[in-house]
Amino acid sequence: MEQRGNKTIVCAIFFLDIVEYSKKSVTGQISLKERFNAFLSIAIRDVPVADRIILDTGDGAAISFLGDIEDALQAALSVRSSLLGEGVRMEPPLLVRMGINLGPVRLVKDINGLPNIVGDGINVAQRVMGFADPGQILVSRSYFDAVSRLSHEYAGMFHYQGARTDKHVREHEVYAIGYPGDLTSTHRGVVLKAEVEDSTGMHRIIVQAKRHWFAFAHQVANMERYAVARFAKATWAQRATFIAVTGIVLVGLGTGIYRLSHSPEDKQDVVSAASKTEPVMPAVAVGPKPVEVKSEKVAPPPEKKIQGIKQSARTRTLEETTGGPAIVGLSILPWGEVYLDGKIQGVSPPLLELQVVPGKHTLEIRNTTFPVYKEVIQVKAGVKIKIRHRFK
Known part of the structure; x- marks a missing residue:
C-alpha cells in the first residue's frame, strides 16, 4: 500500500448507504450498523x-478495490444475498x-496517516448509489463496459435503466442487477410463507392465495420489464415491425369480436324463437312416499390384543423418549461467525439459538478483527444453556 501512495489510479469503487439511518434512534442505529458491518465484513x-x-x-461505507474489478461485483452480490437471508422480523x-x-x-493519506481516496471515481459511485432503490445494485456505464466484457455471464446480469441526472446536472447512464422492488418482493414472499406455516383453516387458504397472487404478479412484472428492455435495445426497423404486427393483431381481434356481437342471423333467430315460445307450467312428479331407513349403530370391531405385549395408552413421541434436543442460546457482540464442531452455523446476530444433539461439542466464534473464541460445551437433552461473548 505504501508503494501506491500519492498516485492516481483507476479502480472499482463500491458505495453503500443505509436507508433512513439518521431517522432511527440511537439503539436502532447501533443495531443497523452492527448488522451492516457484519454483512460487509x-x-x-x-x-x-x-x-x-x-x-x-x-451511514454506510465506500470500498475501493485496487485489484480485480470483479471483486466489487462479488462483494455487492454477497451483501444483497445477506440482506435477503436476514430474518424479516428483525427490527x-x-x-x-x-x-x-x-473511475480515477x-x-x-488522511489526518491519521491512513490510506484514503479522493477523486471523481468515488464521487460518481456515490451519485450512482443515490439513484438506487432499497436493496438494488446500480452500476455506472464505465463499470458495465469493463465487467461485461469479462464473461457472457456478467453481461447477462445487467439491465439498462437509462440516463439519470444528479444535482449537479450531470448525466449518468446506469445499469441494474435485478429490478427495483426485488428485495421487497422477496421479503414479502418470505413473510407470507412464514404466515402460512403459522396459520390454520380458512386464514391459511387466504394467505396461500395471496402468496401465489404476489408471485404471479411479480413474474408478470419481470416479463413486462424484460420486454421493455428488449424493445429499448431494438433497432428502428425492428421496432416498426413489432408495432405493425401488434397493430394487425389488435385490428383482427377487434374485427372478429365486432362481427360476433353484431351478427344479423343471430338477431333473427332470437326474435323468431321469442315469438314462438309459450309459457309452460312445470310438471309435478307424483310418486310413492319415500321409505324411511333406520340406521343402526354398528359396534366397532374388538381391539386385537397381541399376546405377550403390553398395550400402552398412547404412542410416545421421540421428544418424550429422548428428552428433546439441547438448546444453545447465543449473545455475541458486536458479531461473530458461529462454528459447531468445525461446521459453520451462521452469523450471530441475527442467529440467536442453536438446537444441538445432547453431548459434548466444540463451539467457536470468529470475528475477522479479533482472536477466535473457543469453548467446549456439555449439553443435556431438554436443557438450554446461554453462551455470552463480547469481542474486545
Missing part, C-alpha cells in the same frame, strides 16, 4: 487487505442502497 473477507481501502461514511429492518463505479481516484 463477510463480503470482503476474501479480498486481500492490500487490495482494498475502506472508508466509513457513518429495525436493514435496507441498503448500493452503487458501483469504475487519487490515493492520499
Whole structure:
C-alpha cells in the first residue's frame, strides 16, 4: 500500500448507504450498523487487505478495490444475498442502497496517516448509489463496459435503466442487477410463507392465495420489464415491425369480436324463437312416499390384543423418549461467525439459538478483527444453556 501512495489510479469503487439511518434512534442505529458491518465484513473477507481501502461514511461505507474489478461485483452480490437471508422480523429492518463505479481516484493519506481516496471515481459511485432503490445494485456505464466484457455471464446480469441526472446536472447512464422492488418482493414472499406455516383453516387458504397472487404478479412484472428492455435495445426497423404486427393483431381481434356481437342471423333467430315460445307450467312428479331407513349403530370391531405385549395408552413421541434436543442460546457482540464442531452455523446476530444433539461439542466464534473464541460445551437433552461473548 505504501508503494501506491500519492498516485492516481483507476479502480472499482463500491458505495453503500443505509436507508433512513439518521431517522432511527440511537439503539436502532447501533443495531443497523452492527448488522451492516457484519454483512460487509463477510463480503470482503476474501479480498486481500492490500487490495482494498475502506472508508466509513457513518451511514454506510465506500470500498475501493485496487485489484480485480470483479471483486466489487462479488462483494455487492454477497451483501444483497445477506440482506435477503436476514430474518424479516428483525427490527429495525436493514435496507441498503448500493452503487458501483469504475473511475480515477487519487490515493492520499488522511489526518491519521491512513490510506484514503479522493477523486471523481468515488464521487460518481456515490451519485450512482443515490439513484438506487432499497436493496438494488446500480452500476455506472464505465463499470458495465469493463465487467461485461469479462464473461457472457456478467453481461447477462445487467439491465439498462437509462440516463439519470444528479444535482449537479450531470448525466449518468446506469445499469441494474435485478429490478427495483426485488428485495421487497422477496421479503414479502418470505413473510407470507412464514404466515402460512403459522396459520390454520380458512386464514391459511387466504394467505396461500395471496402468496401465489404476489408471485404471479411479480413474474408478470419481470416479463413486462424484460420486454421493455428488449424493445429499448431494438433497432428502428425492428421496432416498426413489432408495432405493425401488434397493430394487425389488435385490428383482427377487434374485427372478429365486432362481427360476433353484431351478427344479423343471430338477431333473427332470437326474435323468431321469442315469438314462438309459450309459457309452460312445470310438471309435478307424483310418486310413492319415500321409505324411511333406520340406521343402526354398528359396534366397532374388538381391539386385537397381541399376546405377550403390553398395550400402552398412547404412542410416545421421540421428544418424550429422548428428552428433546439441547438448546444453545447465543449473545455475541458486536458479531461473530458461529462454528459447531468445525461446521459453520451462521452469523450471530441475527442467529440467536442453536438446537444441538445432547453431548459434548466444540463451539467457536470468529470475528475477522479479533482472536477466535473457543469453548467446549456439555449439553443435556431438554436443557438450554446461554453462551455470552463480547469481542474486545
